Amino acid sequence: GQSLEQPSEVTAVEGAIVQINCTYQTSGFYGLSWYQQHDGGAPTFLSYNALDGLEETGRFSSFLSRSDSYGYLLLQELQMKDSASYFCAGPFGGATNKLIFGTGTLLAVQP
Amino acid sequence: DVKVTQSSRYLVKRTGEKVFLECVQDMDHENMFWYRQDPGLGLRLIYFSYDVKMKEKGDIPEGYSVSREKKERFSLILESASTNQTSMYLCASSLRNTEAFFGQGTRLTVV
Numbered sequence: 001g002q003s004l005e006q007p008s009e010v011t012a013v014e015g016a017i018v019q020i021n022c023t024y025q026t027s028g029f030y031g032l033s034w035y036q037q038h039d040g041g042a043p044t045f046l047s048y049n050a051l052d053g054l055e056e057t058g059r060f061s062s063f064l065s066r067s068d069s070y071g072y073l074l075l076q077e078l079q080m081k082d083s084a085s086y087f088c089a090g091p092f093g094g095a096t097n098k099l100i101f102g103t104g105t106l107l108a109v110q111p
Numbered sequence: 112d113v114k115v116t117q118s119s120r121y122l123v124k125r126t127g128e129k130v131f132l133e134c135v136q137d138m139d140h141e142n143m144f145w146y147r148q149d150p151g152l153g154l155r156l157i158y159f160s161y162d163v164k165m166k167e168k169g170d171i172p173e174g175y176s177v178s179r180e181k182k183e184r185f186s187l188i189l190e191s192a193s194t195n196q197t198s199m200y201l202c203a204s205s206l207r208n209t210e211a212f213f214g215q216g217t218r219l220t221v222v
Contacts, residue, residue, distance in 0.1 A: 008151070031209060042201065042213035043154070050209070087153060091208035098169060099144055099208045101154035 004088050004102035011108045012078055020073045020105045022088035030091045032064050032071040035101075037085045046073070046086075075107070083109045114138075117202050117214035124221050130189040132217050134202030140212075142205045143185035145169075145177065147198040148216075154201065160185055192221045 004024040012018040022032065031050040035043040049055055049064035049071060061074040075082055088102040118133035136143065142161050146154040146169075156169030158177040166177050174196060178186045185204075189196055197220050205211040 033209060033211075035211075042215050043203075043211075044213070045210045048209045089211075098156060098159050098167065099142075099203070099205065099211055100156060100170075101146070103151075103153040 004090060006088060006102045006105045009106045013110050014078055016078050017076050018078060020086050022071045022102055024069050024090055033089045034062050034073045035087045035089060043087060078109050080109050083107060115202060115204055115212050115214040117217050119217050122217055122219045124192050126192060126194060126221055128192045130192050132187040132200055134185045134214055135183050136204035140204040140206050142208060144203045145187045146201045148201055149198050194221050197221045
């Protein structure tokens, strides 16, 4: 099967560091992406990991361990504007790979 | 900038009506997707298309069909709308499924 699991909610305070985890079923897995969605908005792309290890983009980093079928998004120096839903996603399959999203994690940043 | 445009932001339809949701992208992407988003369920894939006239079922295709007559346009059709199809519908396009671009969504209410 093809599914990605995330915690439903995470709460943190401004300035802190938060980690959002994602575990996935391995059938046809190619790589892991992360998307941010503010309330009422469309999802926007944050990062993609094709290989194991850490990818850093400013305050956001994303990690992948294919042997553990696990990845995470790390947000540093949290700001109020980071309050949003975060989704992991993966292209699964062969020649006609479909893009499957996780269940989403609602991050609430408190002052 | 990549642009994915959905024809309507809000739509209200009656039970039993045939409903067309249109999506157009301007980046010559091969892959296009339709998702529905419901609270607590994340983004669920309805159908996707990897080329003109080519389509594949996603995880929840029942009650829906799609059409891709031109590369830039991907239409979602609700053959006979039902109240359980009330949802936010999101269209996306992607070149290699490592990064997807989303439209603003259509909030459909079936009464």
